[in-house]
Amino acid sequence: MELKVLFPGFSEIIQPDNNNTRANCTCTLIKGPPNIIVDTMTAWDGPKLVEALQKNGLSPDDIDYLICTHGHSDHIGCNYLFQKATHIVGFSISHKETYFSSPDFSKGQEYVINDGVKVIPTPGHTLQDVTVIFNQDEKVYAITGDLFENEQDLDDESIWIGAGSDNEGLQRKHRRKILKLADFIIPGHGAMFAVPHMYHLWG
Numbered sequence: 001m002e003l004k005v006l007f008p009g010f011s012e013i014i015q016p017d018n019n020n021t022r023a024n025c026t027c028t029l030i031k032g033p034p035n036i037i038v039d040t041m042t043a044w045d046g047p048k049l050v051e052a053l054q055k056n057g058l059s060p061d062d063i064d065y066l067i068c069t070h071g072h073s074d075h076i077g078c079n080y081l082f083q084k085a086t087h088i089v090g091f092s093i094s095h096k097e098t099y100f101s102s103p104d105f106s107k108g109q110e111y112v113i114n115d116g117v118k119v120i121p122t123p124g125h126t127l128q129d130v131t132v133i134f135n136q137d138e139k140v141y142a143i144t145g146d147l148f149e150n151e152q153d154l155d156d157e158s159i160w161i162g163a164g165s166d167n168e169g170l171q172r173k174h175r176r177k178i179l180k181l182a183d184f185i186i187p188g189h190g191a192m193f194a195v196p197h198m199y200h201l202w203g
């Protein structure tokens with residue numbers, strides 16, 4: 001399997017007087033099989049998402065799992081493209097009109113896709129956030145959505161708190177968990193970054 005960030009996310013204030021922002025999420029492909037897409041940007045991004053998949057030899061119907069790290073509009077906009085996939089949107093797991101009761105993320109359970117990929121609950125930004133954990137060549141990649149806004153928020157927590165946190169205590173706890181276990185983080189609104197080694201030593 002191969003991880004490719006199709007579009008790195010961003011967020012910037014465009015009108016300082018009223019804090020209006022321009023933002024879109026990071027969109028990531030794990031090319032398999034199984035093929036997995038994580039976060040589908042806004043509802044206006046369909047054509048560019050289809051084109052990016054084509055460049056990787058895939059069409060939307062080739063995607064087996066669609067995972068949205070949480071339910072905000074800039075992370076779910078093109079879910080409709082993926083008609084053949086199982087959809088995991090935050091804690092909700094569905095295919096067409098069927099909703100699956102297991103695993104139960106609210107009980108801390110994990111959705112194991114295979115030896116290399118699983119989805120784990122990491123609430124905080126919203127109360128139903130999930131993170132995709134991808135293992136390859138002894139390295140751990142965490143696709144976290146807005147649990148991490150960008151690399152800079154490691155040193156300046158006003159960035160992730162300012163981006164909206166439904167439960168700061170929970171978010172801090174799950175950030176810490178991911179920093180301990182991941183070698184690379186793909187954050188919700190910034191480029192992939194390597195986790196500084198000091199975080200792996202936390203007790």
Ligand SMILES: [Zn+2]
Nearest residue numbers: 025074146188
């Ligand atoms: Zn977001």
